[in-house]
Amino acid sequence: MTDHAYDLAALREATDRLLSATEKLDDAALAEPSRLPGWSRGHVVAHLSRNADALANVLRGRPMYADSETRDRDIERDAPRPQAEQLADLAASADRFLAAAAVPADWSRTVELRNGVTDAASRVPFRRRGEVELHHVDLGVGYELEDLPDEFTAREIDFLAERFTGHPAVVPSGLADHTGRTWTTGGGAEGGSVVVRGTASDLLGWLSGRRDGSALAVEGGALPALPPL
Structure with missing residues (x-):
């Protein structure tokens, strides 16, 4: 059975590692290609920020994104921002997700994600953790799949x-x-x-x-x- 409280604690640790890595990047490094085709490191960080807000929407019973075009447009808009703005947004959006998860709720309820996909609310923290851990690897800054927690x-x-x-x-x-x-x-x-x-x-x-x-x-x-x- 999914333990959302455990996953939220593990997510905080993963987010701290990601923030520490992003803090070490300058504007030029963020503009360099990530390991994801067609995306700079700035695209990856921008996606992570907007994904935190999107999954907070899911926990609040709102649509994850207005639509796919808005999702893509927001990432393209945010990708070239200076490092200080990217880092501040990454931290603030992570806090907003954790605030949404802290509201007392029925964690067994079914929530809707993108493209009609549904899941138990209790699995949303792990979904967010997956975004943070794997996209940290995608930044190509020395954090590899072998560095991920075995669990x-x-x-x-x-x-x-x-x-x-x-x-x-x-x-x-x-x-x-x-x-x-x-x-x-x-x-x-x-x-x-x-x-x-x-x-x-x-x-x-x-x-x-x-x-x-x-x-x-x-x-x-x-x-x-x-x-x-």
């Missing part, structure tokens, strides 16, 4: 494996990391099943589209091509 990595693999379960483009796939933990995903595509083995970091990198899977071992066929998240 987070295992749960994020769980989350992404669940997301691809039954997907019509993904064959039945078993996943196993170097510690013996296992997951299943796919199952909607025709063809034989495969087993994908590797470190938890490499499995997460592949599932999240941040690594090409070349470090993974595959039994029973080729490495499945995963659709975009």
Whole structure:
């Protein structure tokens, strides 16, 4: 069962790490490319700020974003701001999310995210934590998938494996990391099943589209091509 209080505490720690890293970047570094195609580091930080506000909207029962165009436009607007503005916004928006999460509420209620996706309110803090942790890696400032807390990595693999379960483009796939933990995903595509083995970091990198899977071992066929998240 999801423990939203635990996830909120872990989110605070992840956010502190992100703020510390962003504080060390100057205007020129923020303008440099991130690891996400077409996005500068400034785009990543701007997205994280607007995502905090969007998920606060979700907790308040409001639409996550007005629409996709507004989301994209806001990121483009905020991406080139000076570092001081970016850092202040990142911290303030994180505080606004935590303030929304601090309001007494029924954490078992169903909330709506983007594109009609629904989830339990109790999972929203972990969704935000995933944004903070993975996009910290995307900044390309020395924080790697291997630096993520092991507990987070295992749960994020769980989350992404669940997301691809039954997907019509993904064959039945078993996943196993170097510690013996296992997951299943796919199952909607025709063809034989495969087993994908590797470190938890490499499995997460592949599932999240941040690594090409070349470090993974595959039994029973080729490495499945995963659709975009």
